Structure formats: structure tokens, C-alpha cells
Amino acid sequence: MLVFAATAQAGTGPEKISERARAIQARAINLDTHLDTPALFSQPGWKITDRHSFQGDGSQIDYPRMLEGGLDGGFWVIFTGQGERDAAGNLKARDAGLVRLSEIREMVAANPDKFELATTADDAARIKAAGKKSVYISMENAYPLEHDPSLLGFYYKQGLRMLSLAHISHNDFADSAGMGVAPAGEHGGLSDKGKAMIAEANRLGIILDQSHASNAVFDQMLELSRAPIILSHSGAYDVFAHSRNIDDKRIRALAKKGGVIQVNSLGGYLIDTGATPEYRAERRKVYESFGDRHDLSDAEREQVKARMAELDAKYHIRKADFDDYMRHLLHIIKVAGWEHVGLGADWDGGGGVDGYEDITALPKVVQALLDAGYDERQIGGILGGNTVRLIRDVQALADPAAVKAALE
Amino acid sequence: MLVFAATAQAGTGPEKISERARAIQARAINLDTHLDTPALFSQPGWKITDRHSFQGDGSQIDYPRMLEGGLDGGFWVIFTGQGERDAAGNLKARDAGLVRLSEIREMVAANPDKFELATTADDAARIKAAGKKSVYISMENAYPLEHDPSLLGFYYKQGLRMLSLAHISHNDFADSAGMGVAPAGEHGGLSDKGKAMIAEANRLGIILDQSHASNAVFDQMLELSRAPIILSHSGAYDVFAHSRNIDDKRIRALAKKGGVIQVNSLGGYLIDTGATPEYRAERRKVYESFGDRHDLSDAEREQVKARMAELDAKYHIRKADFDDYMRHLLHIIKVAGWEHVGLGADWDGGGGVDGYEDITALPKVVQALLDAGYDERQIGGILGGNTVRLIRDVQALADPAAVKAALE
Numbered sequence: 063m064l065v066f067a068a069t070a071q072a073g074t075g076p077e078k079i080s081e082r083a084r085a086i087q088a089r090a091i092n093l094d095t096h097l098d099t100p101a102l103f104s105q106p107g108w109k110i111t112d113r114h115s116f117q118g119d120g121s122q123i124d125y126p127r128m129l130e131g132g133l134d135g136g137f138w139v140i141f142t143g144q145g146e147r148d149a150a151g152n153l154k155a156r157d158a159g160l161v162r163l164s165e166i167r168e169m170v171a172a173n174p175d176k177f178e179l180a181t182t183a184d185d186a187a188r189i190k191a192a193g194k195k196s197v198y199i200s201m202e203n204a205y206p207l208e209h210d211p212s213l214l215g216f217y218y219k220q221g222l223r224m225l226s227l228a229h230i231s232h233n234d235f236a237d238s239a240g241m242g243v244a245p246a247g248e249h250g251g252l253s254d255k256g257k258a259m260i261a262e263a264n265r266l267g268i269i270l271d272q273s274h275a276s277n278a279v280f281d282q283m284l285e286l287s288r289a290p291i292i293l294s295h296s297g298a299y300d301v302f303a304h305s306r307n308i309d310d311k312r313i314r315a316l317a318k319k320g321g322v323i324q325v326n327s328l329g330g331y332l333i334d335t336g337a338t339p340e341y342r343a344e345r346r347k348v349y350e351s352f353g354d355r356h357d358l359s360d361a362e363r364e365q366v367k368a369r370m371a372e373l374d375a376k377y378h379i380r381k382a383d384f385d386d387y388m389r390h391l392l393h394i395i396k397v398a399g400w401e402h403v404g405l406g407a408d409w410d411g412g413g414g415v416d417g418y419e420d421i422t423a424l425p426k427v428v429q430a431l432l433d434a435g436y437d438e439r440q441i442g443g444i445l446g447g448n449t450v451r452l453i454r455d456v457q458a459l460a461d462p463a464a465v466k467a468a469l470e
Numbered sequence: 471m472l473v474f475a476a477t478a479q480a481g482t483g484p485e486k487i488s489e490r491a492r493a494i495q496a497r498a499i500n501l502d503t504h505l506d507t508p509a510l511f512s513q514p515g516w517k518i519t520d521r522h523s524f525q526g527d528g529s530q531i532d533y534p535r536m537l538e539g540g541l542d543g544g545f546w547v548i549f550t551g552q553g554e555r556d557a558a559g560n561l562k563a564r565d566a567g568l569v570r571l572s573e574i575r576e577m578v579a580a581n582p583d584k585f586e587l588a589t590t591a592d593d594a595a596r597i598k599a600a601g602k603k604s605v606y607i608s609m610e611n612a613y614p615l616e617h618d619p620s621l622l623g624f625y626y627k628q629g630l631r632m633l634s635l636a637h638i639s640h641n642d643f644a645d646s647a648g649m650g651v652a653p654a655g656e657h658g659g660l661s662d663k664g665k666a667m668i669a670e671a672n673r674l675g676i677i678l679d680q681s682h683a684s685n686a687v688f689d690q691m692l693e694l695s696r697a698p699i700i701l702s703h704s705g706a707y708d709v710f711a712h713s714r715n716i717d718d719k720r721i722r723a724l725a726k727k728g729g730v731i732q733v734n735s736l737g738g739y740l741i742d743t744g745a746t747p748e749y750r751a752e753r754r755k756v757y758e759s760f761g762d763r764h765d766l767s768d769a770e771r772e773q774v775k776a777r778m779a780e781l782d783a784k785y786h787i788r789k790a791d792f793d794d795y796m797r798h799l800l801h802i803i804k805v806a807g808w809e810h811v812g813l814g815a816d817w818d819g820g821g822g823v824d825g826y827e828d829i830t831a832l833p834k835v836v837q838a839l840l841d842a843g844y845d846e847r848q849i850g851g852i853l854g855g856n857t858v859r860l861i862r863d864v865q866a867l868a869d870p871a872a873v874k875a876a877l878e
Binding site for chain 2: 157160161163169171172174215216219470
């Protein structure tokens, strides 16, 4: 059990960040492997170069806050919610994925002095040294590839270096872990199309990401992949039994094969919040009453917040906090070994807890790791060094001829 | 026969641009419908915001020269040279087209104060009023769609508003006009895939461009298309009998259906230069001796120029000049009527002649049209008004439900 000496509020983590923590972070390469911020790029008026606040618009990452929190970059996600698995749905997903890819590249093109596309292990340090932020590209849910899996080659050419097969429901490639209790499998893990995708990702040196997929997918992916894999944003099942988390046995198997697990900060995966189906349905209705719009006015946003607070009170919802996050992180470090752990907080994708609400709070993790007795080398690995090593290892196992052909 | 009062050199056009010509151009919307400049975007070190010169690096369009020449924008081309028509070739073309699309959008994203993506007829005037340059997107050669024609919907979503089916050789969609003497047809005009593409382009309000396709394609496209069509960069066959040019009968048929023909300035299509197969083979060897590289040093570029000049002298090559360009333009205006003519000089795609070497020379056309007796309304139409009308007409004939679905 962790005890933080000086916290403003129980469970919200260290109040002060030491000089040592700041120095360690400055020397480390700080990467988060699951940044859902690209979903905001198309929101009218939202700019990555403006300073927003979580309290203001709910966002968690932007350039000024990356500077403040010391984040050097990470994997920026092409996320596509799973929809209909028919021809029309697959086409729509195909377009959505390509549009998001373009939006990420356009954000980089628009800010050449602040961001740079990163595709190799060495890029992270080089881009940090140049005073810029790394933009590695990943895909969460291979749904955009269902219409035509050969598009993976195009995505690779444009910078994609990490790929997960499924999101919160099964698709043509793989079974999902679902949203609490694992659903019955459809493929018993990977489908043949999923297996083919793994082979192709290996050939190109694209990191395979198991987060969101079922345990059977984990087992089969670990077996089939010629390269180590990642869990880009996951928690510990042995800390909280939720189907999105992974058990200690599998964490050890992941580490043994050279993989890494990046710890998620999404509250509902960290603790039992007491959320019931009725609570979730009522929350859903609130969003629906605003037409599921992303462009809420400030007044509307306040209304949503107030109604959510009422619901939280009505259902006695417990909110996860920074201590809960650290509990998962420290447990996973112990199980996997520090060389196999990193951070994937699911910023702008549902991540964040009390006391760890946006990227400006990243230094708290450094301080908490110091307080827990970890040294600079270990903390540097967790902050990003382990991810850089994984990128290098996976790319070293790629087929050079396939890579050359794809880049031509 | 035109006579220019004050030319620096025979055939190179008006030496002085009158105040009236400048004023007319300033009030007009000046659009060129075939800008091949996107092919330069990926050249290391080449920047659209730098001022280059045709004498220096052979390029013909950049932002400073657009300002100087008064070009307000145009259709920026996704060009793909026709390669192998097998699965591998089609995939390579699929990727090349998507990459070029991305490069155009990234150029716009990188220069939000200078360029703006244009997708509707009204955008041209609005963007000019905002002090920026219009970037309409077109595709020359539908080869990138052979692997998967459904990608047209994605291109539309990302801004594509004009499409030609074939380039200098036949493909799966249509027969080409070839490079001088029309080759035997493969499909007898359009293939079934080509006809389906026409229907889909009509549905979405994408302008169909016949330039480079065979006469049979012209006849069938004009018959099949529910909307008027464009020849984005073509010349007059009755002025110079070259398979890339279009005869007067077809120009009249085009105009009758509300279409426009945009006059090309590629020398070899304007006059008989005396180029023989042997001459072309020797030129080819010069390029090959430099490995067909695009990144020639200044010294190497000078060497290429010197060797080309030697070849031109050896084969007594005649070079087309500004008068030759105007001969095509004025002939076409007479045949089509001024409402059905515009400019598509093939800048950065082989266009340009002595005295009309890059976009800075555009005011010469305005002066020459004034000298030929055309008035402001007519000249404004030719400079871009007719193109704007065509965009409006084609989009008005689109299927609103298809457009709505594609943009979702």
C-alpha cells in the first residue's frame, strides 16, 4: 500500500514535484503510447496549439500542456468505433480511418516547428533534441482495414507503426475483451484474417497492440507474432477483475517475449466504481439529449457536467483517483519487471482520474515512482525508454524487402 | 493572324501589360484547371512558398509567382503515370494517388494564410477575397482507382472535384489519345468500368475531364454524362493535327452541352516541332544518364540544359512560342464561343513555351485577349469565370443524397 507524504487531497498523489523528478523527466524520453487526441482535430475551433483545460472542454492533451507536463510525444491514434460489419459499414470505416490518418499528418504539416512525424526508434530522441514533439501513428481497431486489408501497406507508407485488431466488440479480425465481463468469443481469438494481419504487421515492423482484444487473442498473438507485442493501454486484472485488464500470468508471458504493457488510467478499468447498467443508460440519455454532439457550447457543457454529477450522486458512484492508477502501475511493474512497463493513459479517450486529469499531471507519476524507490534508469524506461526499445526490436525483426517495397 | 505591336522577340507576346489588363485580371477570378505542381511537393528542399524560376529549376508555379502572375488558384492535380495493369501495379498506383492527395492537403495545412482547400463554385471568389489561393483537387488518370473504384468516395470526401480517366496509354477505364497519332482502341472508348465511373462522378458532382482520352471516349462521355464536361488542358486539332488535340466539331459539341475547354501550352501539342523518334530517344538517354533523378545539382541541371540545346540544334527542333499558344486559344474561342473556354496551361506538367514560361507570364494572355478585341466580361470568363460556372453546373446536377452520404 502506497502512502503519499504530502497530498492536497486523499488519493490524488504527490503535491510537490522534486527537482530530482523534474531532472529525471527532462533527461528521459517521455512517450505515451495511446493518445486519442486526433479525435479532436476535426472539432471546429479546437487547436492543438491552444491551451485548453480538462475542466473547460474535457480535453487532456495539447501542445502547451505537453510542454507543461513534459510529454515528448507518443503514438497518436487512428481510432474507429466498431460499426456494422457489412459492405457499407466497412466502407464507412475505410474512409474514417483514412480521414483520421490525413488529419494527423495535416496537424504535423501545420506545426512543423512543434511536431514531427516519427517512424523509427531513433526518431524519439532526435525529435526531442530538436525541441519538438514526436508523432508516431497507431491504429486502434483494424475495422478500417476490413474492406481492404491491403490498405495496411498504405498506412505503413504514411507512418503507421502500431496496430490493434479490435475495439470493444468483435470484428472480422479478432474477438474483443468487451467492457467488463468478457463476451463469448466469435472466432475463439483470431480469425484467419486476423492471423494474416499479424503476419503482415510483422513483415512491415508494425507493433501489434493487444489492448481491447480478448485473452484468447492475447495468447494466440503472443504465439504467432515473430516480434514482441504491446498492450498500449491496459491495466492489471489481478488488481481489478475487469475484462479490459490483463492477468499476471499473461503479463509475465508478455514480458518473457520482450513485450511491454503501458498502464491505462481509465477510471472504470481501475476500480469498481459501482456503475450499473441503469447508471450507464441514464448517462447515455444525457448525451443523447444533446444529439451526441461534439460541439457543445460552454453553457451546454456545464449542463452536461451538472447532470452527470447528479447521476454520480444518485448511484453513489465512486471515482478512481491517482492512488488507484499507481496501484495498477506499481503492481504491473512488480509482475512484469520495470523493463516491460510504460504509460498509455488513454488521454482524450476516456483516461484520467481525480488528481491525474490531464497530461500536466505526468510529473506526479515520476515523483510517485521515485517515492516508491525506483531509480532514474528504471523510471526512464517506464517513461518511454522501454517503448523505444520495443519499436527498435519490432522493426529489427521486419522483412527488409517488404519494408523497402512498401516505402517505394 | 495576330500581330503584337511591342514584343521583345518575335512570337513571345506583348512586351507591356496595360493598366486595363491588370485591372481586368485583378477583378477576375483567375483559375488554371491543370496545375501539375503537386508532383514537386515531395522534392527535397522544394517549397511552394519560395520563389523559384523556370530557368533555375524548371518549375513554373509557386506562391510568389502566383502573386506576381495574378493566378488565384486552380485545380491541383493528383497525377499518376500509367504503369502495369496488374494487381501489383494497381496497388502501387492506389498508394501513389493517396499519397499525392495527402501531400496536397498537407501543403494547404502548412500554409493556412496563403492557400485554402476549395470544393464549391463559390469558394473561388470567397478565397480570393480572403487574400488566399484556391486549391481545388483533381485527378489525372484514374489508375489509382483501378484496384478499388470505391475509393472515389474517399477522394470526394477529401476534396476531389475533377477526374480524368486515362493518361497517355489505355487503362481499365478508357482508351487514351496517345502521344501524336491516336493508337488503336482497346475498349472502343470507355470500358464498362469507365462508364460506371462516369455515373458515379455525376452522382457526386465531380467534373469529368476528357483531356488525354481518345475521341471515342469524348463522344461517349459527352453522351453518357448527365453533366457538362471539361477538357482541362487541350489544344485545337484543326490548328495542329496531334492526337492530344480536339477537332472543331467536337469542340462545338462540348460547348453545346455546356462544357469548357481549357487551353494547353505544351509546345509539342501546339506545333510540329520536328521532333523525331530518334530525337526523343536521344533526349531520353540524357535523362537516363542522370539516373532519371529529380534532385539534380545546379551544375548537373546546366549540363542537361546544354546537352538538350545541342540535341535541339542537331535535329533542327522548332520551339513553340507565345504566338503559337495564342493561335490555339483564339481559334478555340472562335469555335467554342468565349463562354466555353479557359486556361489549363499544364504548368509543371510539360506546359510553357518561349515567352510563356511560367505563371508570371499570365498577364500576357490578358493583354493579348484585349489586343484581339475581347472585353472584360469575355476575358473574365476565360480567366476563370467559365470554370466557376462549370463547377456550379456539375454540382447542381449531382445527387444530393449521394453527396450527403459521401460527406458523412
